[in-house]
Amino acid sequence: MCFYDQYQMYCGDYKWGHFRQHCSKEYRTGETCGMKLVMTTIPKRDKCKLCSKIDTKKGRIVKEQERINRWQHEQKRGHQRVASIEASQQQIAQLEWEIQELDYQRNEAMQSTR
Incomplete structure (x- = not known):
């Protein structure tokens, strides 16, 4: 000890x-x-590395959702953005999966230290 x-x-x-x-x-x-x-x-005032990565990925998701909303608004005016919207939706799904992985790693680390 x-x-x-x-x-x-x-x-x-x-x-x-x-x-x-x-x-x-x-x-x-x-x-x-x-x-x-x-x-x-x-x-310490900082967050741990895993929480910082999770926050970064959540920020990227918000950015992608804003882009999708903008492109959907542009589609109403006649611009074709279907491929861009689909690519952003795939990016969001990938980021959400990565966040789940980081949450799992964080929970495992918390369980192993208690």
């Missing part, structure tokens, strides 16, 4: 920081026992 800093992210996730102190169960000099305890929790 060695002691480490813990960085608490804005999104609620955390990551381990620097090693701070050995415990009494130290087996060999210079090695840690493998169990981590929190010495100090350091709050």
